[in-house]
Amino acid sequence: MAVSSGTGLDPVVAMALVGALGVGSQWLAWRMRLPAIVLMLAAGLLAGPGLGVLNPSAQFGDLLKPMVAIAVAIILFEGGMVLNLHSLSDAAKGVRRLVIVGAPLGWLASASVLHFVAGLGWASSAVFGGIMIVTGPTVIAPLLRQARLQKRPAALLQWEAIVNDPVGALAAVLAFEVIVVLNAATSAGHAVQQLAIGIGLATILGVAGGWGIAKSFRQGWVPEYMKIPVLFVALIGVFALSDFMLHESGLLAVTIMGLWIANSDLPSYVELRRFKEHATVLLVSGVFILLSANMSRETLAALDWRALLFVLAVIFIARPLPVLAALAFTNVPWRERLLVAMTGPRGVVLVAVAGLFGERLAELGIEDGARIAPLAFALVLATVVLHGFTLTPVARALGLTAGTTPGVLILGGSKFSVALAQGLEKLGLQVLLADPNHAHLRNAREAGVPVYYGDILSEAAEDRLDIVAYDTLICATDNDAYNTLVATDLAPEFGRANVFQLRRVRETSSRHALPVTLGGKPIGADETFFELNARMSEGWDFRATTLSDAFNAEAWRAEHPEAVPVAVLGKGGGLRLLGPEDSLRDAAGAQVLSFAPRRQSAEAPS
Template sequence: MATGTEGALAPVLGFALVGALGVGSQWLAWRLRMPAIVLMLAAGLIVGPGLGILDPGRDFGDLLQPMVAIAVAIILFEGGLSLHWGSLAGAATGVTRLVVIGAPLGWLASALALHYAAGLSWATSAVFGGIMIVTGPTVIAPLLRQARLRRRPAALLQWEAIVNDPVGALAAVLAFEIVIVLETATGAGTAALDLVVGVVIASVLGLAAGWGAARAFARGMVPEYMKVPVLFALVLGVFALSDAVLHESGLLAVTLMGLLIANVELPSYVELRRFKEHATVLLVSGVFILLAADMDRATLASLDLNALLFVLATVLLARPAAVLTALAFSDVPWRERLLVAFTGPRGVVLVAVAGLFGARLAEIGVEDGAAMPPLAFALVAATVVLHGFTLRPLAQLLGLTAADRPGVLIVGGSPWSVALAQALTRLDLPVMIADPNHAHLRSAREAGIETFFGDVLSEEAEHRLDLVRYEQVIAATDNDAYNTLVTTDLAPEFGREKVFQLKRVRDGSSRHALPATLGGRGLGPDDSFGEAVARIESGWEFRATRLSSEFSLKDWREANPEAIPVADLSEGGTLRFLEPRDEPRDVEGLRLVALTPKRPERRERGERRPTA
């Protein structure tokens, strides 16, 4: 293995190892349905203090801190880019209270926990307590993705995490300036002036850069292929300039920059945001691996009973007290208050800023400042593991998950769509039919199916629909071009293997064939819209059958020779739609959904079709 001096990994190998462990942990977490953050933390501890293979401080040297700082800046910029005002619908009051009231209360409660539970001095407790306001978008985003919360509690946690990150860093700066005044001869007026000037410059820089980028993009002054590179360069420039004026103010600047760009209706906003999300997945992975690997055994060994008491006091007392007080007498339901109060995972910003200010406090004579980094790591590790495993169960207990089973979104209110929706509903799966034509939804409403009147690609749908409830999309309107547009647009969000559409009428012609990057997958009998509706109107119906040891797939085929399999549902609740050439699984307990001709005995009895 190529290494440098004293067993250090070559920097390129170190980067490769961090990338492989980070992405590998996320993939493994997806396969095992576990919190990705927990696996990333474990992987970093194993290759770092565990096996000694990776030591970021040794292997990357002076580059480590700038790397982490830049990564955090990009993560916060992407976080700001995801904060569209429309997503605040129904949660604005709660978010405002969590930031305006909850942040100062959290600072005070955290400082008390640090002083009385961890035994730190008031100076160190004040600085560290400010940093502890942050709840970490690096952690919240993966946890929300896994927990599948309802829209409002998810918005509360997401907005609080992203907005309070720079607020917490600036609170630490304020407390640090006060400590400097008390410990040195620096004047209070000078310290206050430095803080105010830094915050103003950071705000102006962030908003100006966001406004300038938005204007340049909207006027076509930047070609499409350069928009993402230009944004990255702007983020790095704004962060560096702001940080040069006041340490940690760069976090505020890039968050404001992202927030402004998210709310100016850029035509290329979706593409920009998706690229940032991909970059953020890589950065979050890498930063957490570095965070865990950079801990040494001596630091971990220094964690004692006081550290445990501090973590318990923070999780069980300080966080709940601040949140419940901030949300008291608000319109936020009590279940959501409890979920937010007992969900406060900390992330990489806490450790990075704690390490910086801990060293600075030690330099000016505050000896217990050196205790900040290990306590910060203990809090991050404990809250990541705790909330990683408890957020979804707690949300389920409080009734705040979007759905126990991920459902299906059907676009197009035809008789075929209603028949399929009824069959899936009978399997206890959430189903919604969306259509911009109100008349097309009449049959669905009469059948008791949940509906959305409007364009599923509209901004209104993005803000009103809890898309996290749905895992798969079927585009089944009478407009082939619109079906292709819907599946192409939603594929990055749902996954290309989870979006389907009815066959295009001219799909068989090479002149009209589309590339594989456009449209969704085929479905079941491979019918066009006209053929699909004609089947239903001629008496075909969707029917679900459970396979067993006595009635196998072979038996089902013999009993239903004309039936066409459309989907299968495992006992664990995993729904799989079948493409025309796919074979159903022959598994005991599996429920097979198929399109079949109406049974003769039903015709004789004159029963109504389920699509009526």
């Protein structure tokens, strides 16, 4: 790959800059509610070919390629750890068709577009076409949350992205292995022999590494605090050993290793999954910044009209046709088929893997391999921006949105929870009340509040509940330990700022105090389950009031001195739950939901 002009920036400073740009871009994207990949691309291009501050090839020298290779190996291992075959067997028929039928057709369609439209040779097209199967699980999730799709189309898109992540990686790795063997072999028989040896060796090492990790973790041969370091070292060891024994076989080995561990039913799988998620955020950010900064202005200028036609052909041909063919003769309605077919954002995994394979192909003498990286950048940028701005209006036009207002998931079926749910519904919010005790839901059903009977942490809830439709979680059962467990477990899903919990009965005792990392935020006056339901028996209830310029927060407080503000729904539809330390702010048009004695009026004076 071409590089930008040289700089004298110290390698340590350059590494710090890569980390700051990558993680900083992701944080800024979270704050601005923008696709992170767009900001990372802008940051890398600005620091590299734009200002010339960052030149990875000059600053890291011979270490750049092994750094990127190890990072991509860990990313592919993470992709393998996502694919649990038990989950796939339980998935809907449409998802299985998208993987079993759609993935091979997508590989063929993408490779054809790369060859006939972008002008790449069949070798580069086969490798790049394989990784183009991946639709970007890290990009799909925030788009689905923003668009608020109905459960089935959201599940189709999300499961396709998750399952096709390792499938696309395997396709690209296998295609690359074939190209390497064909370029090194002296005859057809020698090529078949080398390919069989390569795939066999990588499979043996990957399975051995996965089996060894699973066996040692299950038997307790590794203490808990060392499991993540041991996993990391074993991963790097399998990659290095496989590459040492047979060049370019390491990526396939670590992908198979991840697949084996994902299907080993390890008790420590949650901790391992968190490791891979955290590692992937860091590595994907770093690789993306390094690859974008390492591009030259000449390489970017080489993106001509054929690159534009390639992007358009992928969006309107290579993506829709395989999806429509895969979903044909299924029970998926045509509107949902059309939405899934026209939604295919690619993510940073595609850029990272494609960039590495492009360089390796160029080293093998396949010159058009150098064109893979800029084409990957163009495809990712175009699809993320396009779907980021069009998914919501397209879904709304097709009638496939679950609602435009933020949803609230309440755990517990007490009188207080039912009254809170009714109050939130009066604000126009989507509410679901869940409880593992069927009898506790009787009042909610009689009041017409939507309910879910079952454990919110169960696999059944994961399959049946449309979690994407809910932004906020309130844990309000009579079991403090269960509230803490659910709030802690689902905090990464909802975001810790959006998870709330009633105060525990013994929370004030130092003997029973929990670390701040456990449980959710306090809500309302920070009272216990029994205190709140006692107030319900005394005649307290939830009331909604609309603020205005004439009736502001101060006037509301003077009118309702005993009321406890619980939630504020802004004029634009944004929901903010209040805790004991949160103050009510002036906001004309905002609706305040408060918990107050029934004798008080909550209507603003005329």
